[in-house]
Amino acid sequence: MTHAIEVRNLTFVYPDGTLALKGVDLVIDEGEFAAFIGQNGSGKTTLSKNIAGLLKPTEGEVLLFGRSTKEMRIRELATSVGYVFQNPDHQIFNMTVYDEIAFGPRNLLLSEDEVRERVEEAARIVGLKEEYMEESPFFLPKGLRQRVAIASILALRPKVIIVDEPTTGQDWKQSIEIMDFLKHLNGLGHTIIIVTHEMEIVARYAERTVVMAEGRKLLDGPTNKVFAEAETLRKAFVKPPQPTRAAHALSHYGLRPDVLSVDELVTEIIRLKASGAGDNYLAQRSLGGR
Amino acid sequence: MGAVAEPAIKVEDLWWKYEGRKDWALKGVNLTIERGEFVGIVGPNESGKTTLVMAMNGLIPNNYRGVMKGRVVSVGMDTREHTTAEIARRVGFVFSDPESQFLTMTVEEELAFGLENMGLPVEEIRDRIRWAMEITRLDEEFLEKPPYELSGGQKQRVAIAAVLAMKPDVIILDEPTSMLDPIGKSEVFDVLVQLRRSYNATIIVVEHRLEDIAYLADKMILLYYGEVLRVAPPREFFDNIPFLLKHYVYPPEIMIAVHRLREEGLYDGPIPLRFEEGVKIIEEVLRA
Numbered sequence: 001m002t003h004a005i006e007v008r009n010l011t012f013v014y015p016d017g018t019l020a021l022k023g024v025d026l027v028i029d030e031g032e033f034a035a036f037i038g039q040n041g042s043g044k045t046t047l048s049k050n051i052a053g054l055l056k057p058t059e060g061e062v063l064l065f066g067r068s069t070k071e072m073r074i075r076e077l078a079t080s081v082g083y084v085f086q087n088p089d090h091q092i093f094n095m096t097v098y099d100e101i102a103f104g105p106r107n108l109l110l111s112e113d114e115v116r117e118r119v120e121e122a123a124r125i126v127g128l129k130e131e132y133m134e135e136s137p138f139f140l141p142k143g144l145r146q147r148v149a150i151a152s153i154l155a156l157r158p159k160v161i162i163v164d165e166p167t168t169g170q171d172w173k174q175s176i177e178i179m180d181f182l183k184h185l186n187g188l189g190h191t192i193i194i195v196t197h198e199m200e201i202v203a204r205y206a207e208r209t210v211v212m213a214e215g216r217k218l219l220d221g222p223t224n225k226v227f228a229e230a231e232t233l234r235k236a237f238v239k240p241p242q243p244t245r246a247a248h249a250l251s252h253y254g255l256r257p258d259v260l261s262v263d264e265l266v267t268e269i270i271r272l273k274a275s276g277a278g279d280n281y282l283a284q285r286s287l288g289g290r
Numbered sequence: 291m292g293a294v295a296e297p298a299i300k301v302e303d304l305w306w307k308y309e310g311r312k313d314w315a316l317k318g319v320n321l322t323i324e325r326g327e328f329v330g331i332v333g334p335n336e337s338g339k340t341t342l343v344m345a346m347n348g349l350i351p352n353n354y355r356g357v358m359k360g361r362v363v364s365v366g367m368d369t370r371e372h373t374t375a376e377i378a379r380r381v382g383f384v385f386s387d388p389e390s391q392f393l394t395m396t397v398e399e400e401l402a403f404g405l406e407n408m409g410l411p412v413e414e415i416r417d418r419i420r421w422a423m424e425i426t427r428l429d430e431e432f433l434e435k436p437p438y439e440l441s442g443g444q445k446q447r448v449a450i451a452a453v454l455a456m457k458p459d460v461i462i463l464d465e466p467t468s469m470l471d472p473i474g475k476s477e478v479f480d481v482l483v484q485l486r487r488s489y490n491a492t493i494i495v496v497e498h499r500l501e502d503i504a505y506l507a508d509k510m511i512l513l514y515y516g517e518v519l520r521v522a523p524p525r526e527f528f529d530n531i532p533f534l535l536k537h538y539v540y541p542p543e544i545m546i547a548v549h550r551l552r553e554e555g556l557y558d559g560p561i562p563l564r565f566e567e568g569v570k571i572i573e574e575v576l577r578a
């Protein structure tokens with residue numbers, strides 16, 4: 001079976017000699033929702049850009065649906081994978097929202113009718129109202145600018161979508177809206193990768209988490225398993241979300257240590273109270289101790 | 291503290307409307323921030339947080355077009371009567387987008403820029419750069435690099451280091467840690483606390499994520515679409531979780547968890563400001 005993404009022994013060196021990735025192997029299948037997390041400078045953005053074909057491996061290779069990014073033409077790349085920049089303001093450059101979203105499809109040399117159809121579809125999916133189409137993207141609020149950036153990638157209908165720090169600078173409501181919408185795209189069959197430092201977001205949305213440290217993959221697995229590795233995570237300058245840390249700290253009371261959310265934590269506490277597990281713990285301690 | 295000490299920042303009935311906008315971005319804001327205070331400003335997107343802090347260092351009204359009413363006095367200077375450069379010497383400002391702050395071609399120049407403008411001796415400049423890089427955990431090997439060839443979080447560290455190196459009386463930071471890794475975020479807040487301790491710096495931080503600021507701030511301010519809705523010490527500020535959620539402010543999850551336990555009738559004490567405090571509360575609930 002061909003994988004959506006297969007990264008083989010990827011090494012990447014920037015022109016100034018910075019060795020940013022040191023032999024990364026990674027497989028992501030179609031329909032997954034994954035998060036890349038880890039220390040500043042650990043190589044998350046570099047890895048994402050290599051997957052998106054914006055950077056080409058110095059050594060090793062990246063296969064998208066079985067084809068090496070080195071062999072793919074821009075058109076094929078653009079329809080396989082889209083990358084939304086860490087700061088969408090660095091991606092936005094057209095004078096109107098419409099032109100911004102239409103830029104990609106026009107580069108695919110589609111007819112203006114097809115372009116319009118693509119723009120309208122992408123705008124509808126991200127929830128950008130018609131009234132914004134002739135506005136300048138630069139003056140839109142942060143949350144809407146992020147949506148324009150995502151819409152301009154969606155208009156290319158890529159199978160894989162990578163969003164670098166989708167919720168940075170967003171308040172919680174906007175964060176949830178953007179993430180719910182990525183989840184919606186995932187439901188439509190898109191493979192989604194987010195890069196983020198917000199562990200509550202990872203806990204809520206990503207089924208799988210890849211932890212980067214110093215240009216290498218440090219951990220890779222289901223999110224609850226990864227977050228249970230508190231000691232290893234510390235090396236990558238990551239702290240699991242608070243509910244996970246709390247459950248971990250109190251696991252000797254019988255709290256499941258792989259809790260991810262407030263809901264799960266509170267449910268666990270109530271379950272334990274109902275079953276009287278706290279009392280059991282005390283009883284055990286006084287038996288074994290003193 | 292002396293009773294006559296002049297506040298670090300005084301904002302009096304401040305109104306501001308950007309040119310070309312129908313609505314006022316700030317609608318009659320009144321605030322006093324004392325010297326040596328650590329203040330957190332929170333509120334949803336578009337609430338005017340950036341606008342308010344830009345008014346505190348004179349960027350508004352001096353570098354933006356718009357209509358201003360009311361008055362802002364920063365470290366004794368009425369912002370309308372002093373240039374941004376004069377104010378900037380005493381009031382440092384870390385921008386939320388680090389790249390909009392960069393002026394030079396290497397990290398070293400970036401860090402030296404403000405210090406040279408202050409006319410400091412070369413030795414002192416070198417010491418301060420080394421110190422600022424150390425506290426923001428920037429590697430020495432970055433000195434020769436152009437700042438825009440760094441990772442997002444590394445850029446943000448340079449932006450913070452450049453301002454801290456100047457040791458300004460008032461340090462304003464607009465979402466300074468949004469791109470930092472989780473441990474890096476906490477480290478920056480620890481550094482801010484140290485600076486306050488070492489030279490009584492006044493610290494004003496705009497933030498969306500409140501895990502670190504909750505237990506460090508003396509005072510939290512909720513700005514909601516141009517209006518100050520609430521000013522309170524963290525203990526009071528975070529005690530009303532539904533009020534915060536209703537205004538799109540998301541408190542640290544340990545607070546939400548304890549709030550739920552309170553609703554369930556399993557706990558009736560205060561909301562914890564620190565994570566460790568929250569864990570202790572849950573432990574007591576489990577043992578009760």
Ligand SMILES: Nc1ncnc2c1ncn2[C@@H]1O[C@H](COP(=O)(O)OP(=O)(O)OP(=O)(O)O)[C@@H](O)[C@H]1O
Nearest residue numbers: 014018020040041042043044045046439441442443
């Ligand atoms: N254009 C560039 N030229 C040279 N080196 C670079 C460039 N961009 C990034 N680097 C370096 O490559 C390494 C990896 O950077 P990358 O941007 O991939 O990190 P990241 O994990 O995305 O970090 P962050 O969380 O801070 O965004 C860092 O050491 C960085 O300084």
Ligand SMILES: Nc1ncnc2c1ncn2[C@@H]1O[C@H](COP(=O)(O)OP(=O)(O)OP(=O)(O)O)[C@@H](O)[C@H]1O
Nearest residue numbers: 141142308311315334335336337338339340341342
């Ligand atoms: N340069 C500008 N020109 C015109 N309007 C602006 C400008 N900057 C901000 N505004 C508007 O002023 C209002 C307040 O914006 P501001 O950036 O101060 O909010 P904020 O609380 O910092 O939001 P965020 O959390 O998104 O950073 C918003 O309606 C915004 O659109």
Ligand SMILES: [Mg+2]
Nearest residue numbers: 045086441442
């Ligand atoms: Mg990055």
Ligand SMILES: [Mg+2]
Nearest residue numbers: 339340341386
């Ligand atoms: Mg702002």
